[in-house]
Amino acid sequence: MREVLLGIEHITDLQGYDHMLYLVALVAWASLGDVLRVLLLATAFTIGHTITLLLAGMGWLHPSGQWIEFLIPVTIFCTALWNLRRSAGEKSNRVNRLTYALTMIFGLVHGLGFSSFFRMMQDEGAGIVLPLLRFNVGVEVGQAALLLGFLALASLVQALGVRQREQQVFVCAATGALALLMVIERSPF
Numbered sequence: 684m685r686e687v688l689l690g691i692e693h694i695t696d697l698q699g700y701d702h703m704l705y706l707v708a709l710v711a712w713a714s715l716g717d718v719l720r721v722l723l724l725a726t727a728f729t730i731g732h733t734i735t736l737l738l739a740g741m742g743w744l745h746p747s748g749q750w751i752e753f754l755i756p757v758t759i760f761c762t763a764l765w766n767l768r769r770s771a772g773e774k775s776n777r778v779n780r781l782t783y784a785l786t787m788i789f790g791l792v793h794g795l796g797f798s799s800f801f802r803m804m805q806d807e808g809a810g811i812v813l814p815l816l817r818f819n820v821g822v823e824v825g826q827a828a829l830l831l832g833f834l835a836l837a838s839l840v841q842a843l844g845v846r847q848r849e850q851q852v853f854v855c856a857a858t859g860a861l862a863l864l865m866v867i868e869r870s871p872f
Contacts, residue, residue, distance in 0.1 A: 686814045690821020693797070694829060701755050701865065702793060704858050706826060707833055708763040709786060711854035712847065715838040718831070720779075725826045727783045731790020733819050736797050740811045744795065749871045751795045756865035758789040763859030766851065797822075 694702060709728070710721050738744045765785065769778060837850055 684817070686817035687821035687824070690818040690823075691825040691828075692821075693818075694822050694825030701759065701796075703829060704861060705755075705759045705762060705789070705793065706829060707854060708759050708766060708858035708862070710830060710833060711763070711766045711858065712769065712851045713834055713837060714841055714847065714850075715834045718834060721830050721834060722827060724783065724786050725823065725830055727786040728790040728793070729819055729823050729826065731787040731792075732794025732797055732822075733790075733815070735791045735794030736819070737811070737815055739795060740815060746795045747871075749869075751792065753866065753869045753871050754792045755796050756862040756869060758792050759862035760859055760866060761785075762789065763855040763862060767855035767859070 693699060706725065706728075709724055710717070713721050735744065739746065762785070765782070840850060841847060
């Protein structure tokens with residue numbers, strides 16, 4: 684249970700705002716009517732970061748922290764651009780499959796960012812699989828809560844007269860601009 688709470692805490696911690704920023708960029712087009720698609724995207728993201736968390740936790744991956752801290756905002760920026768170019772109601776199967784694939788790939792990068800946090804909280808000599816699964820359950824619960832809050836806010840804003848495309852452009856521009864600043868700030872070059 685400790686790991687589940689740590690997973691929730693990790694997602695909702697404002698110091699880890701880059702994860703929240705990624706999730707908001709990912710669903711810039713959405714409202715409460717899209718809750719199933721949004722939760723499936725969040726799960727694809729969780730699957731991606733579970734893979735790299737497991738590999739890094741087992742000592743099989745040793746990524747450069749500097750590069751990971753740079754690549755995380757790159758994924759946010761790319762996601763904002765991707766969602767800016769798509770139409771708000773786009774339901775093409777090809778686009779949806781590509782979106783889920785990109786989300787899972789970007790989850791791999793974010794998982795590498797989680798790995799140092801997860802290793803620090805892990806007890807020396809303890810197994811990794813069950814604590815990791817519990818941690819990811821917490822991450823998934825935290826993501827779902829965050830996303831449901833965003834979707835509720837988006838639905839309220841739309842009920843007040845903001846069109847879905849306007850919401851999408853505003854959210855993508857804001858998350859993309861913040862991510863670009865982070866990319867510049869964290870550049871390893």
